[in-house]
Amino acid sequence: MAISGLSMAGSSQALTDTAEASRVMQMLIEQTSLPRPEEVRIFHLTPTAISVLDDSKGFGHTDLVSDPGD
Numbered sequence: 011m012a013i014s015g016l017s018m019a020g021s022s023q024a025l026t027d028t029a030e031a032s033r034v035m036q037m038l039i040e041q042t043s044l045p046r047p048e049e050v051r052i053f054h055l056t057p058t059a060i061s062v063l064d065d066s067k068g069f070g071h072t073d074l075v076s077d078p079g080d
Contacts, residue, residue: 014064017072020057 025031031047061072 014062014066017061017063018055018057019059020055022053022055025052025054 025034028047031050031052034052035047035050060075062075063070063072065071
């Protein structure tokens with residue numbers, strides 16, 4: 011009963027702006043070693059609903075945190 015997590019629904023679009031891709035890759039490179047931006051496909055995600063899973067409140071318990079459609 012100690013599982014916790016995040017569930018997210020949304021849409022995605024391939025990021026084709028090389029300047030934005032470079033900015034994202036730079037942030038990631040600061041954490042680890044990654045390939046060059048032109049070797050990677052990066053997606054921009056737009057969440058439509060976000061829920062938090064917290065089994066400490068009961069098996070499969072979720073709390074809706076965000077639903078931009080409301």
